[in-house]
Amino acid sequence: MTPAHSCRVLAALSLVWLLGPALALAHVGQGDIQGGFIAGLEHPIFGLDHVIAMVAVGMWGAQLGAPAIWLLPVTFPVVMAFGGVLGAMGLPIPGIEIGIAVSAIVLGGLVAFAARPPLWIAAVVVGVFAIFHGHAHGAELPESANAISYSAGFVIATGSLHALGILIGVANRWRLGARFLRAGGALIALGGLYFLVRHFIGG
Amino acid sequence: MAPIRIGVRAGAALLLALFSHAVHAHSGAQGIGDFYAGFLHPLTALEHVLPFFALGLLTGQQGTKSQGAPALFAIALMLGAVACLWLPGVPAIDLVNIVSALMLGALIAAAFSLPTPVYLGLALLFGLSHGYANGAAIGPPMKAYLFILGVGLAGLVVTGYGLVVTDYVLRKNVGWMRIAVRVAGSWIAAIGMLVLATSWKRLAV
Numbered sequence: 001m002t003p004a005h006s007c008r009v010l011a012a013l014s015l016v017w018l019l020g021p022a023l024a025l026a027h028v029g030q031g032d033i034q035g036g037f038i039a040g041l042e043h044p045i046f047g048l049d050h051v052i053a054m055v056a057v058g059m060w061g062a063q064l065g066a067p068a069i070w071l072l073p074v075t076f077p078v079v080m081a082f083g084g085v086l087g088a089m090g091l092p093i094p095g096i097e098i099g100i101a102v103s104a105i106v107l108g109g110l111v112a113f114a115a116r117p118p119l120w121i122a123a124v125v126v127g128v129f130a131i132f133h134g135h136a137h138g139a140e141l142p143e144s145a146n147a148i149s150y151s152a153g154f155v156i157a158t159g160s161l162h163a164l165g166i167l168i169g170v171a172n173r174w175r176l177g178a179r180f181l182r183a184g185g186a187l188i189a190l191g192g193l194y195f196l197v198r199h200f201i202g203g
Numbered sequence: 204m205a206p207i208r209i210g211v212r213a214g215a216a217l218l219l220a221l222f223s224h225a226v227h228a229h230s231g232a233q234g235i236g237d238f239y240a241g242f243l244h245p246l247t248a249l250e251h252v253l254p255f256f257a258l259g260l261l262t263g264q265q266g267t268k269s270q271g272a273p274a275l276f277a278i279a280l281m282l283g284a285v286a287c288l289w290l291p292g293v294p295a296i297d298l299v300n301i302v303s304a305l306m307l308g309a310l311i312a313a314a315f316s317l318p319t320p321v322y323l324g325l326a327l328l329f330g331l332s333h334g335y336a337n338g339a340a341i342g343p344p345m346k347a348y349l350f351i352l353g354v355g356l357a358g359l360v361v362t363g364y365g366l367v368v369t370d371y372v373l374r375k376n377v378g379w380m381r382i383a384v385r386v387a388g389s390w391i392a393a394i395g396m397l398v399l400a401t402s403w404k405r406l407a408v
Contacts, residue, residue, distance in 0.1 A: 070382045074312050077386075077393035081400075088400035141401050148249045148301075151397035155390045 036146035040153025043137065044161065049100050049195045050133060052188045054158060056107035057126060058165015059181060059188075063114055063172055068122055073162045077155055079127050083134025088141050096136050097199050103129035104192025111185025114178070237345045241353025244337050245280075246361070250300055250398075251333055255358055257307035257391045258326060259365015263373060264311060264384055269322050273362040276330040281355040283334020288347060296335050301402065303329040305395030311388020314381075330358065 044050050061072040086093070093099070107129065109115075117125075137154065168184065171177030245251035255276075262272045287293075307325070310317065337354045341347050372380045 070379070070385075074382065074385050074389045077389045078309070078312065078396065081393035081396035084397050085400040088397075138397070138400055141397070147398045147401040148253070148394065151394045151401070152249060152253070154397065155393045159386065159390050 036149040037153040040150035040155075041157045043140075043154055044157045049104055049192070050136075051161060052191045053100065053104040053107055053129065053133065054161035055165040055168065056104065056111055056185065056188045057129075058162040058167075059111050059169045059185060060107060060122075060126075060165075061162075062166050062169020063111060063181065064116060064119075064122060068119055069166060069169075071119070071123065072126060073159065073166070075123070076126065076130050076162060077159055079130040080134035080137075080158065081155070083131035084138030084141070085134075086131070087135035087138025090139075091135075093132065093135050096132060096139075098196065099129070099132040100136060101192050101196035101199060103132060104195065105189045106192075108185045108187070108189030108192055112182050112189055113185075114182055237347075237349035238353045240345070241337070241350030242357045243353075244340055244350075245333065245354055245357045250297075250304070251337070252361060253391055253394065254300065254303040254307055254329060254333065255361035256365045257304060257311060257388065258329065259362040259367075260369050260384060260387060260391075261307055261311050261322075262362065262366045263369025264314060265317060265322060268319050269317075270366070272323060272326045273359055273366060275323060276326045276362050277355040277359040279327045279330025280334035280337070280358040281351050283331040283336075284338030284341070284347075284351040284354055285334075286331065287335045287338025288341065291339065293335065296332055296339075298402070299329075299332040300336055301395055301398050303332065303395075305392050305399065308388045308390070308392030308395055312385050312392055313388075314385050333358070 044054070057072060057076060061069040106125070110125075141150070169181060171181050245255065258272065258276060262269050307329070310325075334351075334354060338351070341350050369384055372384065
């Protein structure tokens with residue numbers, strides 16, 4: 001790691017640290033806010049099918065390089081929230097669980113083959129899956145939790161999963177790392193396949 | 204350039220110092236006086252802190268032309284709170300406040316260069332709506348002017364904090380940091396949208 005790199009990492013960490021108090025502050029002194037926040041934070045992380053697909057989004061973004069690596073984390077949360085709105089409104093999308101498993105297979109597969117389609121195709125693929133994921137979550141939005149702290153936890157968790165994927169994707173710079181990255185994509189696709197099979201067998 | 208940078212750093216240090224003070228104040232929020240009650244009221248609710256902070260981020264992103272926005276926002280907050288005393292019961296204020304998070308976040312994510320009047324108009328409008336919502340918490344035994352001053356200062360501190368952090372980060376002139384600011388905006392917009400979705404669900408049930 002060059003000095004310039006460690007400077008950047010340091011700057012990023014201090015940014016997170018600076019932003020921290022504004023969030024932490026809001027939790028003190030209001031009883032049910034924390035419960036809502038933690039519930040929102042847990043929700044995307046406890047569904048493994050969701051987790052692997054989100055990490056795959058970040059990994060693929062890192063493989064595609066600029067500008068996709070920046071476009072994905074900026075647009076994905078908003079598109080997913082839009083899917084959440086559809087879900088909360090009760091607009092039915094059939095086969096949502098199948099769609100999520102398929103998204104892991106497709107995104108993992110794209111990483112495994114290091115696919116480089118034109119940017120708009122990549123955006124459409126990721127956007128469609130983002131609506132699926134958001135819809136599933138929106139349909140499950142709890143009515144008792146504090147809406148805003150739940151949503152904040154939820155978005156932060158999802159965004160952090162992308163960041164994790166992008167961080168893993170940094171390995172793409174080295175030849176060996178790029179191979180590991182593709183192997184990781186294949187693993188994610190296998191995971192998606194498992195969730196798909198389990199959905200039909202009903203295990 | 205150097206004096207400006209020192210100024211920004213001093214400002215950041217001052218704001219951080221103010222913030223650490225606010226954290227201490229939390230432990231004794233009850234019966235601490237009307238000024239502090241007003242100061243803490245927006246700070247202890249994410250539906251206010253988040254858009255305040257978003258306005259600060261947007262201000263920092265828009266650059267020098269819009270630096271007066273935090274002051275304008277604070278004044279609008281106080282005017283909004285006064286308006287609530289004079290004319291209580293305006294409907295849909297909470298909805299406007301959620302939309303403020305969604306809209307400000309989306310503007311940050313899009314990273315448009317906004318015309319100054321539009322931008323200041325947003326600061327004024329959302330200042331009034333958030334001020335109004337905070338003003339609704341003023342009860343009869345309180346000294347209203349102290350509470351309102353506290354609300355105004357809270358607005359100034361949070362937007363100023365967002366402004367200083369963004370300004371500092373963007374001055375580094377590292378490409379991915381500009382993106383980090385946009386991602387923050389995208390998260391804020393997504394939160395606003397999900398809250399709108401939940402409100403919809405509540406209304407529908």
